[in-house]
Amino acid sequence: MxxxxxxxxxxxxxxxxxxxxxxxxxxxxxxxxxxxxxxxxxxxxxxxxxxxxxxxxxxxxxxxxxxxxxxxxxxxxxxxxxxxxxSAHIPEVRPDNSRPAKPPEKVAGFSIPAMGYINHQLNIPNTTLHLDDGFPDPHLAPLKELYRSYRAQLTRGGIYDKFGRYNYPEGAVYYTQALSAYLNHTRGLNTRSGNLLSIRGTIMGINLVCNGLISPGDVIVSGIPGKIRAEDIFVHYRAKHIGIPVDRHGIVVEALAEICRKTRVRMVYVTPYHHYPTTVTLSVERRTQLLQLAEKYKFIIFEDENDFDFHYQRRPLFPLAAADKHGMVIHCGSFSKSLSPAFRIGYLVAAENVIDHLSQVRLLLDRQGDQILEYAMAELLREGTIQRYLRKAMTVYQARRDFFCEKLAQQLGDKIRFDIPEGGLTVWARFDKAINLEKMAQKALRRDLYLSNGNLHKYPGFHENATRLGFGSSTIDQLEKSIAVLKKII
The missing domain is CATH 1.10.10.10 (Winged helix-like DNA-binding domain superfamily/Winged helix DNA-binding domain)
Structure with missing residues (x-):
């Protein structure tokens, strides 16, 4: 006993x-x-x-x-x-009757390095009304078609090929072939399957390029104001980030040329369709100058095709990658921007040796993407479903843009300045200096309306008192109610 x-x-x-x-x-x-x-x-x-x-x-x-x-x-x-x-082989443990200062399920016993650049709060709104960052309306997305296509992949033949083994890290060949044909037709690119790498989204693409092609101390240049998430990634990989001005024609390429004359630039990050956050389009002249500088100084152009699919005034300019004759551009896109943020599928386009290199780097981070989703998306591209959706959505979004801009001018014209965007799903709204955007956003939230307080777009020496007001994900009725809330607050 x-x-x-x-x-x-x-x-x-x-x-x-x-x-x-x-x-x-x-x-x-x-x-x-x-x-x-x-x-x-x-x-x-x-x-x-x-x-x-x-x-x-x-x-x-x-x-x-x-x-x-x-x-x-x-x-x-x-x-x-x-x-x-x-068991006699169990290490001896002395009873510890002391209570830990902080429970281990909440606070680790080891140190965590301080990274101030990652301490941005994620705002996940749960409001009826929203003027977001320019998201598409998921009600318009071809959800039923995607569901049928995804389900079909689970019941058709080739089960071992789809489920029984890992696939290529650059993506299923069936998908990259369909995507290559789609991009060549819609963006004027000249790609083959070997020029494409399937990724989960633009942020993954930036991470992958920085991981595989950027060394500590390398200089990366981008426009100010810009995409803070991208800038955080540059800092995370210990690159030296230099900001250059942005005006109504996009990034000021002459400022980039001045930097190139003094220091070695490794990469330039640009969102030519349309610049984030200001929505301006990079002019033809500056696109040509940028490509010439890249060829002369041998730096990478990372082209983020933010909001490419929605242009209202005219046919969009082709990407920088379409005019690249020297293999200097890495083009990055995502279906999340066109269909829904929930769909994590995008692509990198570059020279074959770049894709080969980044595919090997990808193996260290993420073995492969969602192969079944890739097959399903390939079906939608081959059948023309995505193309038909974009044509239909374009009409809806243009009507929403026109209504939103008209009502903003009518109701808040003395408190807000903006240019009607040529494309995309958001308005870059510059408010009167007397309006505190942070307090305005808080008051709006209490009235069931979400909008950004603009803090992500603040930089030393740049104080536009501006924020992005997305109109794409709201109906006409919701946009009218949102403007009414803003008018009451202001």
């Missing part, structure tokens, strides 16, 4: 019969916890199955199963005719 002290330990075990967890696992975990906490030490004898069953008033078979489980894991050693003992 075990000692009175050990008997008392086992009497304190609480078996909860109302929970779904089997009783033998509850007992096994309780004994394991006592060993880990030093309540039971190595070599110590514990009650046998009969005695333990009596102490806990449970079935002996249940106890035996728990002890067998612990012995199989190496916690216990059961000797025939001698008893059951805590």
């Amino acid at each position: 075990s000692s009175p002290f050990v008997q008392q330990l086992f009497k304190e075990i609480k078996i909860k019969r109302a929970v779904k967890k089997p009783v033998y696992l509850q007992l096994s975990d309780a004994i394991m916890w006592m060993i880990k906490e030093g309540r039971l030490h190595r070599g110590q004898e514990i009650p046998g199955s009969r005695e333990m069953a009596q102490l806990l008033t449970i079935n002996r078979v249940t106890v035996t199963r728990a002890l067998d489980d612990l012995q199989a894991q190496g916690w216990l050693n059961r000797l025939v005719g001698k008893g059951t003992f805590v």
Whole structure:
């Protein structure tokens, strides 16, 4: 029979019969916890199955199963005719009766490096009204077609090829071939399957390029104001980030040329359709100048095709990648910007040796993308579903843009300045200096309206008192109500 002290330990075990967890696992975990906490030490004898069953008033078979489980894991050693003992191979643990200052499930015992650049709060709105960052309306997206296509991939042949093995890190060939044809037709590119790498979104694309092509100390240039998430990634990879001005024609390329004359630039990040956050389009003249500078100084152009699919005034200019004759451009796009942020599927376009290199780097980070989603998206591209959706959505979004801009001018024209965007799903709104955007956003939230307070677009020396007001994800009625809320607040 075990000692009175050990008997008392086992009497304190609480078996909860109302929970779904089997009783033998509850007992096994309780004994394991006592060993880990030093309540039971190595070599110590514990009650046998009969005695333990009596102490806990449970079935002996249940106890035996728990002890067998612990012995199989190496916690216990059961000797025939001698008893059951805590394994002698368990490291000695001294009982610690002190209470930790902070519970380990909340605060780790090891240090975490300070990274001030990642401390941005994520605002996940749960309001009826929203003037967001320029998201598409998921009600317009071809959800039923995507569902049917995705389901079909689960029932058709080739099960082993789709489910039984890993695939190429650059993406399923069926998808990259369909995507290549789509991009060549819609963006004037000259690609083959080997020029494409499937990614989950633009942020992953930036990370992948920085991981594989940027070294600590490399200079990366982008427009100010710009996309803060991209800038955070540059800092994370220990690059030196230099900002250049943005005017109504896009980034000021002459400022970039001045930097190139003084220091070696490794990469220029640009959003020519349309510049984030100001929505301006990079002019033809500056596109030509940028490509010439890249060829002369041998820097990478990372082209983020933000909002390419929606142009209202005219046919869009082709991407920088379409005019690139020297392999200087890495083009990045995402279906999240056109369909829904929930769809994590995008692409990098570059020279084949760049794609080969980044594919190998991708293996270190993320083995491959969602292959079934890639097959489903390939079907939608081949059938023309995405193309038809974009044509339909364009009409809806243009009507929403026109209504929103007209009402903004009518209702808030003395408090706000903006240019009607040629494309995209948002307005770059510059408010009167007397309006506190942070307080305005807080008051709007209390009235069931979400909009950004503009803090992400503030830089030293840049104080536009501006924010992005997205109109794409709201109906005409919702846009009217949102403007009414803003008018009351202001």
